[in-house]
Amino acid sequence: MNTLNRFLKSPRSAHDASNDFLLGLRGFFVVQSFLFTFLQVFAPGAVAHTPNALNSPNTTLHKALKFVSILFWNDGIIYSGLIMLSARTICIPFMTTGGGSKSSIAGFIFRRGLTLWIPVAAALAISTGISHSLSYGHVDAFAQSAGNLSIFVPYKIENALIYFNSVFNLFWVTTKFSDQSGNYAFPGQMMWVINVIYQQSFTIYMTMVIIPYTRRSWRFKGALFFIITAWWVQSWAWYSITGLLFADMAINMDFKVKAQRGIKIYRSIRMPSYIAYILVFAAGAIMQYLWAAWRPEYRNEEIVAHGGLYYTGGLNEDFDVKQPQARDDNYLVLVGLFLFVETSDLLQWALANPLFVYLGRRSLSFFLVQSIIIYTLGIKLYLALGISSNIGAVAVCFFVTLAASAAGTEVFYRLVEIPSQVLSHVAFDWIRE
Template sequence: MGIINRLLTGPLSSHDPSNNFLIGLRGFFVIQSFLYTFLLVFAPATVAHSPNAMQASASTLHKALKFVSILFWNEGIIYSGFILLSARTICLPFITKDAGSKISIAGSVFRRGLRLWIPVAVALAVATGVFHARGYRRVEDFATETNNISILVPYKIDTALIYFNSVFNLFWVTNKFNDQAGSYAFPGQMMWVINVIYQQSFTTYMTMVIIPYTRPSWRVKGTVLFVITAWWVQSWAWYSITGLALADVATNMNFKVKAQRGIKIYRSIRLPSYIVYVLIVAAGLLMQYIWVAWRPEYRNQEIVAHGGLYYTGGLNEDFDVKQPQARDDNYLVLLGFFLFVETSDMLQWALANPLLVYLGKRSLSKSSCHNSKQLLIQL
């Protein structure tokens, strides 16, 4: 068992100060995003939970393709992964070298909107210009000819005022993030993720200021309580606080070395940490597979088990199925995967390869910057 643990984790080491593996992790999600978008357009039946996949025959091959989709181009894991990764990275300038610095926190908060607003404004302007030049009708004709009911014709932005309001609202809406012109006007209708990332940035900023002034044990206990509370009210904050907690334990609590030693069971007997991570990932994937191949009608039942935050004092029984949700299955898959990444030298080395780092630097980047810390706070 010790040999297997050594092969999976490599030598004992502390947190990688360069953080290139986090940029590479972002590049990994970029590849998944491309696969999801490409297949949703040209092979929508291979994308789990897409309308075409729901209508396709339940053959063995089809079930296998949907299972592969869960692993490699899963929409929920992709957007949830970006949200969690954002919280994992934006706090680093404050909790590492400049721990407790007023300038660090003020600068991060001030620059946050600009670092996101400029790329979003440019991207939406380019997309709008291309659709006006080539015609919205082409998208509708393509969808009709290929019987693709999984893609939508983007919302048409006709005036400069509509364009400005579409970009502005992406940084203002606080609920029902998907229902806004800026997201509907963009190919794939996924721009709402920027909205969530921006809003959750302030949850991360407000929470991280206590890190230099509280005991580690208190922060861990407080994080668990915060995650449970945020889960109950169905807020994206339970993803954000989990990302912040991962950054805290990796940077300030020597988590990587402790995890590589294993979990103490009895005296000198230790359970390899990766077994726990495998169980967490397996639990999430099992839920995903059940909702796809066995009981798809129960997929959204977990959403009911939350407080109805905006409209009732009871359970969340009247939720909008069209809205993206902070889901338990996505959370478990990502939590287990991120724990692997945080503690495995092999995975960190793989994620820090030049290709993934390059893709990570180019994603939502307004400049060609080579400073890792500056790049991280752009997401």
């Protein structure tokens, strides 16, 4: 009984209550992720950069919808934000223990794999089982009847070997992350994000170990150089090291206190720091809006301005437009947002609300469950309703899938994610003995 109880209770987290605002920020991205996934299926014209939105009339209403989409259900900001936030948080236990022992560092790295592998394998198994029972023909029927050009029928995994390889590759692919069966087989095709987060974990682990042994000023300058070079080669390390730098500044450099004093302009004259944050955030948001509502044909031009190191000695002129990209506009929006979050007492208090913290703790489970619910229960319900009002049908599907996703998330969290966390501790303790 004691062993069973251990696998039903989450291991004690190394994060204390002072970091609840980071969990709340993750919960905020969970809300955005649900809105994006749902609207891409049932109202794709309201989601910026989708084929339906690009083909919609360029009226004032549609421009307004695209602007709202950019701020509240933008897939680029969601997946980029999760990558940066992961880097911001996974290094906290190491930094707050003053470097920790060799064993603790090894534990961080070892447990990271199991706590991601098991939930992903379980979610893909559930998705595969549904695929074999439904064949996902309802997705194609729905897309055609609704004129939805923005969703794809998930790839059907035919046997156990393909399933095993799909899960295996999700943690080994290092380029073209979205071009793999595990991603295509999962509803919504967003599983690649976990692949990037896992791969970038090692960038953080290898970089963070130097922090206790180097000067603060040199760490800051070195991180900036790292970010610039990672940007040049179009690596996701550009986002990850930024997240690590935020963690270092917050924990070791009194960034919040210094930022609240303002930016020194001349002698005793100081400019409020939030003015700089607004400028950074606005620069990214304006770029986003221009590419969505004014000149969508120029949206990918910035991707050329990188070194095409994997296939040429020149610029990145032959990139794959289907691949999710580490983008300048997403980066500026997120840096502006993180600067506000790291330095504002009011914003940290707001993000630390119980609902967002609850969602943040279950973010992985919610991320995995919501797509399955929306692409099965949601679409099936929409096709069965027969409501003459499209808005009415969408509203019913929204509340039903939201409730089902919340319930499914709790079940998945209790039965899969918590046991994976406990198993990671048990397995590491066993191999260490």
